[in-house]
Amino acid sequence: MFDIFIKKIKELSNGHFSFDNQKVLTGPDTDVLIYEAKMTRDTRLAYQIDCVPEFESTVIIKLFGIYTHAQLDKRFWDGVGYQLGRKGKEYRTRCTLDRITSNVGEHAHIILPKIFPPLREVPVESPSSRLPDLHKDDLEKVCAHFRVSLLLEKYVTFSQVRNILTDLKLGILADADVSHVFDVSAMEKKIIEHPFSCYVIGRSGTGKTTTMLFKMLGIERSFQLMQNDAMHRPRQMFVTQSRVLAEKVKEFFMKLHESLLSADKSPEEIKAIVAARQARQARGLVDQDEEIDWRGDLPKRFSDLKDEHFPMFVTYHQVGLILDGLRQHCVQHSHEALSSPGSRQDRAAFVSYQTFLSSYWPHFPQHLTKGLDPSLLFAEFIGVLKGSEATLNGANTYLNQEQYFDLSHRSQGTFTTQRETVYMLFQDYCKMKRERGDYDAADRTHAILRRLRKGVPGQLIDFVYIDEAQDNLLIDALVLRTICSNPDTGLFWAGDTAQTISMGSAFRFDDLKAFLYRIEVRYGRPRKRQQPQPHLFQLAVNYRSHAGIVNCAHSIIELVTQFWPHAIDKLAPERGIIEGLKPVFFTGWDDDTVRYEQFLFGGSGSPVDFGATQCIIVRDDDARKRLRAQVGDRGIIFIVYESKGLEFNDVLLYNFFADATVDMAQWRVVLNALSETQEDKLKAPTFNDARHNGVCRDLKFLYVAVTRARKNLWIVDSSAKGKPMQVYWASKNQIQICTPGSDVPRLAVSSTPEEWAKTALTLFNKKRYSQAMHCYERAQMHRERAITYAYYLRERARSTPANLRDNSPSREAAFKAAADAFWDSAKSTVLEKRAYFRISAGCYAESGNNTKAAEAYIQAAEYTLAAQYYRKEGMFDEAVNVIESHRQEMDHTIADSIYNISRLEYLRARKLKRARELFESDEEALEFMDDYGLDVVQTIYLVELKRFSEAAEIHLAEGRTFDAIKTFLQDKDNLNSVRSACQCLLDALWRGLPLGLTPESAIARRNATLQELIRMAHEFSIDDLDERRRDELFMFQAIVANDSAKLLELGHRFHRRHGNRAAALRCLDHVFTDFPELLGASAAEITTSLQHFLLYVQWLQRYAFADNPCDDKDIQRLLGFQNSTQDFFLVFNDTHLRSLCNNHKTPSLRSTQKGVQVLRVGLERIIKGILRERLHRKVREENKLCYRLRALRPCIGYTVYGRCIQMESGQCSREHLDTKDDKNDAYNQRVRAILQQILIYHTIYYIEPLYERDEQRRLISYWLRRLYETLNPSVCKLGSSTDLNRLTIPEFEDALHAIRCWILDWLRHLQPFGSTFLSSFIGAVSLYAAFHPTHASRHVPRLDCVRVTRPGTLMRQGVTGAVYVVHDLLAFMNNCTRTALTQGTLFIDHILENHVPIDAGDICNIVDHLCGLLILSYRSQTGINLHDVILPKSWLLRLTSSFDKLEGREIRFVDLYLRSMAQLLERMYMAGIRAEHLLFENINIASTDQQIRNTFVAARICKCFKLLHPSAGISKSLIPSSIGAPCVSSPLRSSHSFVRYANARLWDDLAHELRQYSSNDTSFDEIIHIHKAEVTSQQSLALPDVRHLIYDRIEDIPSLLDAGATSLPTPTLRREGTESMRAHQINWTARPKVGTPAKLANISHNDTLAPQDEATAIVVEDRSSTPDAIYDAAPEDTDAEAVAAAPDDGDVEYEFDDMDAALSAEDDQARAAAIQPTEEELGAALTLLTVYRAFVHRRAQQERRRTPITTHAIRRRVTAEFETAAKTMEWPHRTYRMIFLGPLPHAVVCLELLHGHLFEAKGNAKRRLVMAIHHDLEAVGARLTEIKQLLKETKRLREALKPAADLHKRRDIEELRKRVAEVSELAQRVPKTDWREDLALAYKGIVQARKQKVKEPKPEVNIGDEVEDDWYGDDI
Helix, strand or coil: CHHHHHHHHHHHHCCCCCCCCCEECCCCCCCCCCEEEECCCCEEEEEEEEEEECCCEEEEEEEEEEEEHHHCCHHHHHHHHHHHHHHCHHHHHHHHCCCEEECCHHHCCEEECCEECCCCCCCCCCCCCCCCCCCHHHHHHHHHHHHHCCCCCCCECCCCHHHHHHHHHHHHHCCCCCCCCECCCHHHHHHHCCCCCEEEEECCCCCHHHHHHHHHHHHHHHHHHHCCCCCCCCCEEEEECCHHHHHHHHHHHHHHHHHHHHHHCCHHHHHHHHHHHHHHHCCCCCCCCCCCCCCCCCCCCHHHCCHHHCCEEEEHHHHHHHCCHHHHHHHHHCCCCCCCCCCHHHCCCECCHHHHHHHHHHHCCHHHHCCCCHHHHHHHHHHHHCCCHHHHCCCCCCCCHHHHHCCCCCCCCCCCCCHHHHHHHHHHHHHHHHHHCCECHHHHHHHHHHHHCCCCCCCCECEEEECCHHHCCCCHHHHHHHCECCCCCCEEEEECHHHHHHHCCCCCHHHHHHHHHHHHHHHCCCCCCCCCCCEEEEECEECCCCHHHHHHHHHHHHHHHHHCCCCCCCCCCCEECCCCCCCEEECCCCCCCHHHHHHHHCCCCCCCCCCCCEEEEECCHHHHHHHHHHHCCCCCEEEHHHHCCCCEEEEEEECCCCCCCCCHHHHHHHHHHCCHHHHHHCCCCCCCCCCCHHHHHHHHHHHHHHCCEEEEEEEECCCHHHHHHHHHHHHHCCCEEECCCCCCCCCCCCCCHHHHHHHHHHHHHCCCHHHHHHHHHHCCCHHHHHHHHHHHHHHHHHHCCCCCCCCCHHHHHHHHHHHHHHHHHHHCCCCCHHHHHHHHHHHHHHHCCHHHHHHHHHHCCCHHHHHHHHHHCCCHHHHHHHHHHHHHHCCHHHHHHHHHHHHHHHHHCCCHHHHHCCCCCHHHHHHHHHHCCCHHHHHHHHHHCCCHHHHHHHHHHCCCHHHHHHHHHHCCCCHHHHHHHHHHHHHHHHHHCCCCCCCCCHHHHHCHHHHHHHHHHHHCCCCCCCHHHHHHHHHHHHHHHCCHHHHHHHHHHHHHHHCCHHHHHHHHHHHCCCCCCCCCCCHHHHHHHHHHHHHHHHHHHHHHCCCCHHHCHHHHHHHCEEECCCCEEEEECCCHHHHHCCCCCCCCCEECCCEEEEEHHHHHHHHHHHHHHHHHHHHHHHHHHHHCCHHHCECHHHHHHCCCHHHHHCCCCCECCCCCCCHHHHHHHHHHHHHHHHHHHHCCCCCCCHHHHHHHHHHHHHHHHHHHHHHCCCCHHHCCHHHCCHHHCCCHHHHHHHHHHHHHHHHHCCCCCCCCHHHHHHHHHHHHHHHCHHHHHHHHHHCHHHHCCCCHHHEEECCCCEEEHHHHHHHHHHCCCCCHHHHHHHHHHHHHHHCCCEEHHHHHHHHHHHHHHHHHHHHHHHCCCCCCCEEEHHHHHHHHHHHHHCCCCCCCCHHHHHHHHHHHHHHHHCCCCCCCCEEECCEEHHHCCHHHHHHHHHHHHHHHHHHHHHHHCCCCCCCCHHHHHHHHHCCCCCCCCCHHHHHCCCHHHHHHHHHHHHHCCCCCCCEEEEEEHHHCCCHHHHCCCCEEEEECCHHHHHHHHCCCCCCCCCCCCCCCCCCCCCCCCCCCCCCCCCCCCCCCCECECCCCCCCCCCCCCCCCCCCCCCCCHHHHCCCCCCCHHHCCCCCCHHHCCCCCHHHHHHHHHHHHHHHHHCCCCCHHHHHHHHHHHHHHHHHHHHHHHHHHHHCCHHHHHHHHHHHHHHHHHHHCCCCCCHHHHHHHHCCHHHHHHHHHHHHHHHHHHHHHHHHHHHHCCHHHHHHHHHHHHHHHHHHHHHHHHHHHHCCCCHHHHHCCHHHHHHHHHHHHHHHHCCCCCCCHHHHHHHHHHHHCCCCCCCCCCCCCCCCCHHHHHHHHHHHC
């Protein structure tokens, strides 16, 4: 047969036509004749004489095929002839011309072909114009034949017979199909030869893919024919969305390419090529989209593509994979490690429409999804909201609500009226997708684009062919354009806009063209010449469907373009090249019609199943279920969406309109497309875009359904909603209407098993598994049916909604069923075994059975996945076994990861033996454990290795002190280990029993570890310990035992011997937890106890006021914390300090396993608060106790008289001193105790809270008053200031500072009101003058109580007005003016006359002092000096130094002084008579016992009477009766031993009594009789009962009085002082020279100043005998009228006018010297201070709000470090110094913050690693590794940029910029922004280039003639 065929072809090609070779098959009226050539008896060769339009039209022979005689039906071939005649009249003429016969030689009788001019292309005539009247069955045969051969016009051209023979023969020999390049149409040829980029639009079957394929083939063939070494292979890439299509196109390309190459190949080579092709095709029944071996030769990265990989046929998904876009997207959403197979990205995390329908759509709110189509909604989400061009411009990868609402309603009209609802659903979709970790197509593309913005990673593609472009998003075009090397010539876009309509997508080719044009304009490379815009080609000839189907579908397109012109691309009308049956529209049928089943099941009565090439299409899944219930398991039923991409010979569109959501009224809008006459008959509603938008959507679905048919289309609809479309189609003559009374065509036909199998395979590849199962069932292919069922089960399992709240048991069960089905299929097959086992493993994994999944992967030889799933299940032994057995066949990276995780898990589970097998050495294992923070396991490992010290150190570092101690003690032979154990024990005890915590506290009792440590401390052996550790151990033992004596001893030892102040303080703190009982203790015992307490509080104060308490090691031990970093400190748990650390007080708190990390600033505040609060509380408690100490308050009556009236009644609370004791020692002990108490209370002087300031001032005044009274007791037997010996008071010098501060504070707040003012003022000023005379002279005149506030009770009437008696008092105390003594006398007189409250002791002190001054002034003025002066010893010591200054003092008012003394004596002696103003310890002296009053009368006042007479020259007359009368008449005279004073009538009697009791050791001071050596006689020394003292110089008197005795120090109490405390002198004014008359100052005030607003009256506390009176005393009511002007001059009797004038002048002078700021000035200053403080506070608050406290603290520290370093460096250039002190510290701050954050993250990762379940080990381990790498980089940069780095010494700015740029890159890798501000400052100041200021050109000087003329004027 083959030889005959070859022979016949040769004859015909050579023009040998004979009767047998050229017999006409068609009738004579046929337009184009068809011939037959006889080959054998029953076979004929059918052919045609054709005319091919090349450069010239040439007559050729076109072969149709070889047929038997029975197959040659004349009517059929007549139809073929008529169909060919549709090409036009000229074509028919050229095909029927007579042939020219040659008469030359051997070519005689040969018909020669004619050559015609090129044939002008004419439109193909209408299919029905010349079609013969054929029966429908014959017409179907014509259509079928034309589809197979003729009408496809895909003819192969054989230019030579030799080629025909070679190709056919070799194909037969190789037993393989041989494909050849067939002929194409003129338009297709034009597209193929187009040299530039283009767009090709056409419906399915118009030849789009063919043009792409042939163009690729031509380029590849040209390269092979012309290749040389200088040429590289053209890189061509075919891209589509369907992997099946890509496979088919690739296979066809390979066939064509191999056929072209086979001409030069031997049969063996051809067989090898065919074998390779068959191997590629032999994949079995598997889903090509998921096969991991599909294109397994492709690299994983785009940059790895080589020339041998081209041409490529790939899906867009695979383009994304090799571009790393998908991988980049997955990295952003998952941190799963390589060893974990369970990440969502490895499973179906991609949101396809099926995923959306099954997993998202059911979870949307039903009230929002009502009436919405899920496919259209999904297309809107992906195509518009996420995949449109506008999403490339914003920060987000989707349109915001405003952008979406602003979209054009015409171009995006799918949801015109529902956009608000759609956007709400879109937000829900995004939220769900984010929670699930899924990604969709738009996410993938945006990820790829982010990757491509950094550059395409590899060589670009020369030619990119995009088929089915409408299946891509618009933004996908940018990806494909980017990878193309030349977008002008290398892009080929092909698509079916009708299929775009079907999905409701926003994609249109007009949009694509505009988008790519804008891309070229915006991002395109510059071109040397203008390139043409890509041309748009349209392929309108459909080679698959006949005209009946094509015309009906086009009518639908016309409706869409008429009403919605912007919804689709406008194309030329599509046409079919052959006639066919019109679609049949069944109307009037319903379920009750008898003949309804005829077209479904046949008319014979027996059911006939639908064939393999037939299908039923319904609207949705509900409709399918209803129809399936009617027809049973017969036929293939699709919903509209599923039918996309499929084609069938016969299609039944069932109830499409009935199941539509669009109602009848809306469908009627299509009637507007009828002609005007028809429209008038059928009224149509007015078109409204928004209202009728649903019709547009349904028309798109209708188009999809119609175009699925190749031969027959039946439309069956039982509702009236289809009537408008029926009328429309009928008016266009596009359908055939079938009613119940008409001839019903038979739809159901049977098919052969082969046809069922072919259809089944097609459906399987299209993933229509349910329908494929039906087909395999009909084909009796049970194995394939079982395999398809397994795929169906898996698809159903995937579509089962996953409940995020539980484990979805129904979904797991569905996947398990699919897994079992695949497992069974794998066991029954060979070819697909590995694939099915692999799929089974995946389903088992989805069902949660990881063990079974791993076993299946082993069966599939996927050992990497098997190990991964074993690892996921936690079966590490099995995973390790797989790795050890198949490591060479596994991914080494994943194998190493699992191996590493197995090590980690074994160590975590403490399977040390198993873990040890996975390490090469112990050191490697230890290093591994250290890297991952497995410290517990590491210690166990070290103990097994007998490395106890290392294990203990690890325990210690992690805070497990108890374990560390036990581990140290295990190393018994190592002395250092024992000592280390002791040190650990001590450190733990310090932390467990910090300052302020006792063993009996609740915190200590709850701490089980502490209790165990205490037990261990008692049992610890001290034999091998050094003294320091031994003493500390003893200390804690004593603390537990509460042994105060032992603690005092240890505290002394720590302080003196070890210098361990912290331990000493801890000892004393426990001692003073409860104060010792001192109420009845002696003064010596009290001073000893106070000495210890003072030491304790001073140490506590030192720590409380430390500059950097956090860095003080003593404070760290005392409070239980330690350094963590430079800025953070670790506060241990179970400490008092830890309880105070919270987020409020320390907002930067970081929790750790051992405690909390606290920032330095916050911790300093807490530490100071703790220490100061403890100090304050302890001092206050001790201060309250000291009020009640008896030894500090001696009883005066008992001291003077040896008995106490109150003691006899048991009510005396004072100390009864033994008169036999050393008076001086007792005096100094009392002074020392007071000074100690002052020092103790002074430790809290600066930390008293504001609300306790009044209490503080009362306490200050109380203790200062006690000091004054102790220094100057009321009776001399208690001592005097002359007895003070500061050498016996170690605290004396330290107390000076406190006393000075207290006195000034006391005076500043002292107000001249109340009964205690004068006493307080006298005591304070006296102490101030004694302890700080220089400051006293400067500050006292400025006091408010001196300068401003003047109550009327203290004003006396002077010559020129009222005089403030306080000025008199100060002038007297200063004693620097002539009138000083007179003013003192006037002061006493005013007090007594006006009954001004004053302390009896104070006024007696003034009387005594004034008496002494009067005596000395008198001697100074008479020139007698001190000879024969009789004075008490203490007076002499106090007054002799002032003798030379008393010259010129006015002493004329002695009688006034005597009168005042008489009044004082009378009031004291006569109790209750006008003596209410005289106070003793703040109570009326009349209410005191008689012993107290007699003391003042006898010891003080009477003594002054006696001493004044002989020295002041008073006449020795009898004492006036007025003086002695009170004493005589007193009821006390009979009981008082000094009644003889009252009975004495002469001065000599008084003198005798004075001398008598002085010698008898009475309460009087020793009486001294002074003699001048040069005038002394023996007679003068005869005066009895006195001590006689002879002197040469007055300066020698003090040393002569008591040689060797310690006198009172100088007024400053320092040896370098200039004034003596004895003088009590204050230099209020400039002192005039001795002997020079001083200008007296007027001390009167004519205008009394009102007190300031803020001044408050401070009342000195009650000094009564009640200890607690200090807390209960209240200030007396101040009478507002007391501060009044002095009385008028007329009401006062002037007795001393001349003296008052002098005093007034001196008072004026004193007032002038004390000029102070005015009240307005003070108010202004206060306002400025308030505003400034508010500004500082506001600025600090803003800084705190703007900058975190941690950042602020680190910034301050780093800046200080750089400033310190800058001072020691040389700066030859100013620029680098500015950088060094400006932006560079901010870079270091950024690194410090980074380091802190990473260090904390590292600790958290380590803890999480220990506690994590094994599923999280990869993620945690990867995070830990990442953190370590970041830490390493941070440390490197910190070293490079620190202040002392070599970089700064070199001043290399370029290197500095590189380092700071590295800091910026490092910071961007950490997801935190605390350092953003510092980083921005550093980067801007160092890295960013500064903009150079452009200097503006200076204006040119105009030197023109006009200027010159103007300048020179007219004189030129």
